Amino acid sequence: MNSITLGDVEVIRVEETHGPVGLTADQFIPETPDGTWQRHEPLLVPDHLDPTDQLVQVAMQSWVLRSDGRTILIDTGVGNDKDRPLVPVWNQRTDGGYLTNLERAGIRAEDVDLVVNTHLHVDHVGWNTRLVDGEWVPTFPNATYLMPRADFEFWNPDKNPNVAGGVNEFVYEDSVAPVHAAGQVQLWEDEYLIDAALRLTAAPGHTPGSSVLTLESGTDRALFAGDLLHSPVQIPQPELNSCFCEDPEAARAVRRQLLGWAADHSALLLPAHFSGAGALTIEHAGAGFAVGAWAPFATL
Structure with a gap:
């Protein structure tokens, strides 16, 4: 199955790609004590770790929700035609499969009502835009894009010179600013109620604007966790951060808090x-x- 129903909400998984992104386990989560990966191999192999070369395996994907008559797309992957010099596997991608996979799931770009960027890292905003006649235009022409204000400001290179040369170089220019210029961005802070079943909540640490989306409908609970964790190894050891966490202490605290909520509420993570x-x-x-x-x- 590629979809389930939780309460009154349908949840669909749409993949852009999966596989290694060129980082070994110890590079991706550099604080891991010796022996940790080997001890947790039954939890990790083969879907999350290649034991031969120790490369972390990850998916680039979107969760699509049908709720209260609207189609809501959570995160938009890497995208095509983008300059990503620090990550060769993402640089100038031209595979084109993501929009096809959305259509296979019955979702045309023009049908999307809301795009939720849980945060504004490179691999969560790529399909916010597509290249048309040399210009970046919103991929989802009828959607409102919900972006956390803290990240919108933090990743603006005019305000943060440290963006240059980092993994998010060029991301604001090609995947964020064009949507804002088109008048399709709604910035939010702290909490944002999408509808009676869906709530966005700030969860800063991984980035200043990182957020999670909570689903509560009928007796069902779910937590769309963004980059709260990248590998199952962070479940038994929630103190472990990825190399991309901007505020390590805050990331640890919010990870433990939200994993605890998921456990307490029998929520799907x-x-x-x-x-x-x-x-x-x-x-x-x-x-x-x-x-x-x-x-x-x-x-799909």
Whole structure:
């Protein structure tokens, strides 16, 4: 299956790509104590870690929600035709498969009502725009794009010179500013209610504007976790951060808090980048957490 229904909300998984992004496990999560990856191999191999070369395996994907008569797209992957010099596998991509996969799921670009960027990292905003006659235009012409104000300001290179030479170089210019110029961006802070079932909440740490989307409908609960975690190794050891976390202490605190909420509420956890099943439940386990059960989604 590539979709499930939670309460009154349909949830669809649409993949852009999956596989290695050129970082070993110790590069991706550099604070990991010796032996950690080997100890957790049953949790990680083969979907999240290649044991031969120790390369982390990740998915670039969107979660699409049909709720209260609207189509809501959570995060938009890497995109095509973008200059991404620090990540060769993403640089000037031309595969074209993402929009086709959306259409296979019954979702045309013009049907999307809301785009939620959980944060404004390179791999969450790429399909915000597409290249048409040499100009970046919004991919989803009828959508409002919900962007956290803190990230909108932080990643603006006119305000933050550290963007130059980093993984988010050129991202604001080609994937954020054109949507804002088109009048399709709504900035939000702290909390934003999408409808009676869906709520965006600030979860800063990974980036200043990182957020999560909570679904509460009927007896069902789900947490669309963005980059709260990148690898299942962070479930038993939530103190571990990726190399891309801007505020390490805040990232640890919010990860532990939200994993605890998921465990307490029997909520389905849907991270942005988990390959394989893609979704799971969480249980308390000593000082950390454990996987309760995987909830397998096929991909489109």
